Amino acid sequence: MEKNGQISRRLVLLPCPFQGHINPMLQLGTILHSKGFSITIAHTEFNSPNPSNHPNFKFLPIPDGLSVQEISSGDILSLIQRLNVNCKLHLQECLSQIVTGGQQDDIACVIYDELMFFVETVANFLKLPSIILRTTSAATLIARTTLAQLKLEGLVSLEDSVSQGPVPNHHPLRFKDLPFPISRKLESFSQLVIDMYKIKTSSSAIIWNTMDCLELSSLARIQQQYQVPNLPIGPLHKFGPGLPNSSLLKEDASCMAWLEKQTKNSVIYVSLGSIAAMDEREIVEMAWGLANSQQRFLWVFRPDSIRGSKNEVLSLIFKETIGERGCIVNWAPQKEVLAHSAVGGFLSHCGWNSTLESICEGIPMICKPCFGDQRVNARYVSHIWRVGLELENELDRGEIEKAIRRLMAGKEGEAMREKAKNLKEKVELCLKEGGSSNNSLNKLVEMIMSF
Numbered sequence: 001m002e003k004n005g006q007i008s009r010r011l012v013l014l015p016c017p018f019q020g021h022i023n024p025m026l027q028l029g030t031i032l033h034s035k036g037f038s039i040t041i042a043h044t045e046f047n048s049p050n051p052s053n054h055p056n057f058k059f060l061p062i063p064d065g066l067s068v069q070e071i072s073s074g075d076i077l078s079l080i081q082r083l084n085v086n087c088k089l090h091l092q093e094c095l096s097q098i099v100t101g102g103q104q105d106d107i108a109c110v111i112y113d114e115l116m117f118f119v120e121t122v123a124n125f126l127k128l129p130s131i132i133l134r135t136t137s138a139a140t141l142i143a144r145t146t147l148a149q150l151k152l153e154g155l156v157s158l159e160d161s162v163s164q165g166p167v168p169n170h171h172p173l174r175f176k177d178l179p180f181p182i183s184r185k186l187e188s189f190s191q192l193v194i195d196m197y198k199i200k201t202s203s204s205a206i207i208w209n210t211m212d213c214l215e216l217s218s219l220a221r222i223q224q225q226y227q228v229p230n231l232p233i234g235p236l237h238k239f240g241p242g243l244p245n246s247s248l249l250k251e252d253a254s255c256m257a258w259l260e261k262q263t264k265n266s267v268i269y270v271s272l273g274s275i276a277a278m279d280e281r282e283i284v285e286m287a288w289g290l291a292n293s294q295q296r297f298l299w300v301f302r303p304d305s306i307r308g309s310k311n312e313v314l315s316l317i318f319k320e321t322i323g324e325r326g327c328i329v330n331w332a333p334q335k336e337v338l339a340h341s342a343v344g345g346f347l348s349h350c351g352w353n354s355t356l357e358s359i360c361e362g363i364p365m366i367c368k369p370c371f372g373d374q375r376v377n378a379r380y381v382s383h384i385w386r387v388g389l390e391l392e393n394e395l396d397r398g399e400i401e402k403a404i405r406r407l408m409a410g411k412e413g414e415a416m417r418e419k420a421k422n423l424k425e426k427v428e429l430c431l432k433e434g435g436s437s438n439n440s441l442n443k444l445v446e447m448i449m450s451f
Helices: 019-034 068-073 076-086 088-100 118-125 138-152 158-162 186-196 212-225 254-260 280-292 313-325 334-339 352-360 373-383 397-409 411-431 436-450
Strands: 010-014 038-044 057-062 107-113 130-134 205-208 230-232 267-271 296-300 326-329 343-348 365-367 388-390
Touching: 010 019, 010 088, 019 038, 019 107, 019 130, 019 352, 019 436, 038 088, 057 088, 068 076, 076 088, 076 118, 076 186, 088 107, 088 118, 107 118, 107 436, 118 130, 138 186, 138 212, 138 373, 205 436, 212 230, 212 411, 212 436, 230 436, 254 296, 254 326, 254 334, 267 280, 267 334, 267 397, 280 397, 313 326, 334 343, 334 352, 343 352, 343 397, 352 373, 352 411, 365 373, 365 397, 373 388, 388 397, 388 411, 397 411, 411 436
Parallel strands: 010 038, 010 107, 038 057, 107 130, 130 205, 205 230, 267 296, 267 343, 296 326, 343 365, 365 388
Antiparallel strands: none
């Protein structure tokens, strides 16, 4: 993308500093770099990405002012609100130096995670074009705004987070499927949603990590509300080979050797993501449910997976019971795991990245959502796309055993596996030349070049 001998135009990308948001932003950066753009990643000191994993990018650390106490609190809503206050002036100063520094590779635009909405104010001040990246499903945006509006009208409370009642005009969602926050602070959540989803008049476009074949109706509904182009270019992790590793946790690749010893579709992969924790009782139930299912399993069990306990509960419970039938690691290379022929199912928290990665490999799911958008995704997996089933109640070894047997050994699981395979093929068509995601990516590149 050199023009008249000049260095390619620079894009500044700013992710929200949580694993599920960092991954798609860095994937987007890699895709746009392959299109000829220079990439600068502006990032907070908290959960900063490793520059050595991305040698083609420049990295611009932004002081975030977070205290050790704030970080250790685990209050995601408060952290996001603090970042939007603390980082604004620092980013403005850093970008001002680039804009006024006379560098050859001028900033074409700034692309920012929707949760880091302060960036739009900075971009406006510096007269830089801005584009939003939304790392959730389109259905989640609709569900978030619905929950916030119901809260403002006094029509929903925390008690509704377990209600089976249907949300009016929002099939297939029940109240328990709405994206209630992990902190359970509905007032703070509603304010965050208002700040995030104000009608944007200055951002040039909205990028989505989703696809028309999954969410055409939700995307069409959203496009009516936002006058700027909505560009679904997902799944971002499938655009081009060799996307660099952006995991904040160290991956244990030894599980791949274990998978090599297993037969096709024989392994249930279990991971509840990078944030969710369970209490000791839940861990015990999960462990015995896996053991009693008699299925082979690969279980991601983070060191901080047990809430408020450092017990060696797994080794005490069933290390001798499972033998070679199970493999337990602190963290796994998930995309490689799901692509392995031995994996036949995924017991997941249904974060959007995990959901997309499972769909892209044709792997049916057992959904155990914990909070936020995971609830929405689980409902769509089980009742719209029908490529999974949901654990509805408290974790119980009998329910877990039953669900695993249904998915891995029953006719119901075979039907879901066939649906998942068909959905995988539709996703692949979106990515090919002439496909909807590929076309949206081309529109994005043309738009940036027009700035």
